[in-house]
Amino acid sequence: MDNRYVVWFIPLSRGEAVEAIRRAYGVAQEHARKIGGRLEPIQPKHIYGQEADKFGYTLQIGRIAVNMPPASVLVVWGFYNADEYLDFVRFIQDGRVYEWFVEPIAYYPERVGVWLEEPLIFRGSVYIDVHTTSSEERDRTYGWPLGYYIAPVQPPQEVKPPRRPRRGGQGGRG
Template structure:
């Protein structure tokens, strides 16, 4: 994984590519596209963390059929050691680049954007000696999440039982 600072001309192309991946997915599953926000990664705990990443391992509470497309990273924490993105038990990306040293503290993936499906995990680590619960870094990208939660799948057997029970009561 290589990163390029925001001052480079390739940045606009990378962001457009990420957005097009998110919108293509949204069209397929009937979803909306938004920028990644704390509500997507933390759910109800979003206000307590804001735009910072919790230390340790977490799995964002995203609805099924969601897609996350990360095009870059913001890092304002000099002790931010690494972040790993894992999906299905394997590490998809392991980010260790010192973005905090770029003047704008933001960088863009030089390759294709990182595409993750619902159920992925984020693991963060810091080298700070004091006790902390977060690092001041944030993934930049888009999320394509369904407008409605998918309907639960009912087994035909349960549906037949309900019909039979309804018919006996009448």
């Protein structure tokens, strides 16, 4: 079975794009409701954690490990690309590979591509592979995944195993 999914984008200016974004927002709202969480646009802190200031709204070339806290969800509906050399990104989670060819988006008037299918939904850890055709020595590309990050307002409670009842008479008195 092939676990690779190839995706094509439409420009933001097309009517179907608005419907796809609205659908993704509805999915994100539902996840936020389920976990009692807040919904935010994807920001550098969600992708890079402590290194958010280093890259800002650019993608590091190579592999990015995104580690989300428990119960957090990433909902991706599109991509911004202002870099004609950024040709594809891959989202990898649990053996599934979603490969997005994003180079054409750099030539759309608004540089935003919207995926018409259901949004990608990630929990836990996900890898983002970023590839460029540029021969320049650089560490980043000018592209960014578009979507929503949902995190619980309060972290989930730690589940503790039930305590064992004490047995009478052991190590007891006499």
